[in-house]
Amino acid sequence: MRTRKWLAGIGLSAMLAITACSGQEKTATDEAAATKDSGPTSELKVGYNTIYGAPLADLAIDQGFFEDENLKVEMVAFQSAPDGLNALQAGKIDIGLTFGSTAPMNFISKGSDFRMIGGHMEGGHPVVVKKEDKDKYNSIEDFKGKKIATIPLHTLDVYFKSELAKAGIDIEKDVTFVEFKSIGAILEAVKTGKVDAGLSGTAHLTKTLKLGLTPALWINDINGSAVCCRVTVRGEISDEDAVAYKKFLKGLIRAERTKFETPEKNLEASLDRFKNLPEETVDEIVNEPHLHNTADPNKKETLAVWERMKAIGYVDEVGKQIDMNDYLNVTFYEQALNELIEENPNDEYYQKQLERFKKQNL
DSSP states (O other): OTTOOOOOOOOHHHHHHHHHHTTOOOOHHHHHHTOOSOOSOEEEEEEEETTTOOHHHHHHHHTTHHHHTTEEEEEEEESSHHHHHHHHHTTSOSEEOSSOSHHHHHHHHTTOOEEEEEEOOEEOOEEEEEGGGGGGOSSGGGGTTOEEEEOTTOHHHHHHHHHHHHTTOOTTTTSEEEEOSOHHHHHHHHHTTSSSEEEOOTTOHHHHHHTTEEEEEEHHHHOTTOBOOEEEEESOOOHHHHHHHHHHHHHHHHHHHHHHHOHHHHHHHHGGGGTTSOHHHHHHHHHOTTEEOOOOOOHHHHHHHHHHHHHTTOSOTTGGGOOGGGGBOOHHHHHHHHHHHHHOTTOHHHHHHHHHHHHHHO
């Protein structure tokens, strides 16, 4: 472990063939979503965590991608992932967009009937230390014996602890974890020397540097496609819901492309979401190079995160009996992507997204 280095159009028949390969049983609601006609206007209330914003959704709204699909989207802000997921469970919102990956799976392990149908964010979370201490940390093993600040069940918390365990480091005996409720408190603890390192999050790099701290490594160094925010919905899905979810993901896929090709548009679309922050800070939140906004469900890596959660004790014995594969539905993303391919048969971009989808989900 010591050696780890940080660092043409497709028709309906083809679409159905790919769906069959996914191993998921095709349901009546899946068939409803397969209808290409945008039909009557759909409406969705989409929850997001204020700390992460909603870059792809904001971009889709700004560029009219949802409007193109006859979809009205109302964005609803929440201060934490548990608050947002409780609202989703209660039917107060239709989609949870930026409530992490570990949080929805934690809810599922305790009985919530959710489905993860797409992605929104990968990477972007740093492990921070004092600037003068950065050279002390060249591998995951260098954190052995250290005191580390964390937020339990945060995405980086799960990846980091499980990576320590893989390296043979006992996370109960060989490392001391100090729990906090906010990233701000973690940064302050590192600055004042109460801890040696802190498991931080995206959107805090500017503050980190101003405090004299710096990233020692990123979650991307642990895993290049580390999944965070998953598009999460309730498990009971009507025909109308299925159509609306497909439209929503179609808008996100187009927004992902726009962000990749013209990141300045992503900044412009997000300014209203962070009205009280300077433009350079907003740009960091939505365009920081380690943060990858992608709508692909990345089913394989999401299931790998579930295994990490189980390995480090975040899932009880009852929860361990759950087959998380049953709570992942990649059909709506697949249908949305195939529609875009049919509409743009000579566009290589969407063909490449299809190749990525097959690699990460089938």
